[in-house]
Amino acid sequence: MTFKRIFKIIGRIATGFIAFVASYLLFAYILSHISVAKETSSSPADVPIYILTNGVHTDVVLPVKNKAADWSNDIKYQNTTAKDTTARYIAFGWGDKGFYLNTPTWSQLKFSVAFKAAFALSSSAIHATFYKQLQEGPDCKKLFISQEQYSRLVAFVRSSFKIDSSGQFINIKTNANYGVNDAFYEAKGKYNLFYTCNTWANNALKSCGQKACLWTPFDKGIFYQYRNND
Numbered sequence: 001m002t003f004k005r006i007f008k009i010i011g012r013i014a015t016g017f018i019a020f021v022a023s024y025l026l027f028a029y030i031l032s033h034i035s036v037a038k039e040t041s042s043s044p045a046d047v048p049i050y051i052l053t054n055g056v057h058t059d060v061v062l063p064v065k066n067k068a069a070d071w072s073n074d075i076k077y078q079n080t081t082a083k084d085t086t087a088r089y090i091a092f093g094w095g096d097k098g099f100y101l102n103t104p105t106w107s108q109l110k111f112s113v114a115f116k117a118a119f120a121l122s123s124s125a126i127h128a129t130f131y132k133q134l135q136e137g138p139d140c141k142k143l144f145i146s147q148e149q150y151s152r153l154v155a156f157v158r159s160s161f162k163i164d165s166s167g168q169f170i171n172i173k174t175n176a177n178y179g180v181n182d183a184f185y186e187a188k189g190k191y192n193l194f195y196t197c198n199t200w201a202n203n204a205l206k207s208c209g210q211k212a213c214l215w216t217p218f219d220k221g222i223f224y225q226y227r228n229n230d
Helices: 003-032 097-102 111-118 147-159 197-207 219-225
Strands: 045-053 058-063 089-096 124-131 140-146 182-187
Touching (some): 045 089, 045 147, 058 124, 058 197, 089 097, 197 219
Antiparallel strands (some): 045 058, 045 140
16 A cells, blocks of 8 residues: 555545534534423422533532432432531532543543543443532523422432442442542443533433523533523
8 A cells, every 4th residue: 555545544534533523513513502492380490400510511400408309318428528418409410430530630631531431432420519509600500490390300310320239329439529528429321422411411401391402512502591591
C-alpha cells in the first residue's frame, strides 16, 4: 500500500469523524430546543424539587423526607463523611462510574475513561448529595409538582439503582467523594454518547410530567427549557 493511499484512508476517517461530531452537536442543539410540554394536573403542586447544574452535569434534587418517600432509609447518612442528619434535600445524579470516581477535575480526564464512557464500555453510578438548603439562580431552578407526580419521580430514581440481595442500595466505598455530604451508589444502565447524565436528568423530568427537552446530552438543553423560570 502506497503512502498516498494511506493518507487518503486517514483523510476519509478524519472527515467521517468530523462529520459525525458535527452531526451529533447539530442534532443535540435542535432536539434540546424542542420542548416536551409540562402536563396539566388538577392536584395541588405542593412538592418542591430542584434541578441543579455544575455547568456540565445536572442533578435532580428532592426532599429528603415527605409522605411519599424517606430517602434517608436508603441513602444512609453514615455513608457520608459528615454524617449530618439535618439535611433537607438530596441531589441525585446518574453517570459513568469512571468519570465519577477517577476524574476529580476535567484536567485529569484520561482518554481511556472518556472512550469507555462514550461507547458504553463502563458501568454507571449514582452520586447522592445532601443539602441543607439551595439558592435559586441560573444554575439552580425550583419547581413545584404534585404528590402523584412526585411518586412517579421517586419510582424513576429508585429504578436507576442497583440493589443487593436484601433489597438495599449498594454503596460504593471510595475516597473520591466531592465533599463531606455525598456518597456513590451502584447504578443500572450504561452511560454513552446518546444517554448521558443529562439525558437521565431530562428523563427524570419527563417521568413526572415536567417541561423537558425532546432529547439532550447536555445540561444547557435542560436549563434552556427553564430559562424564564426565575
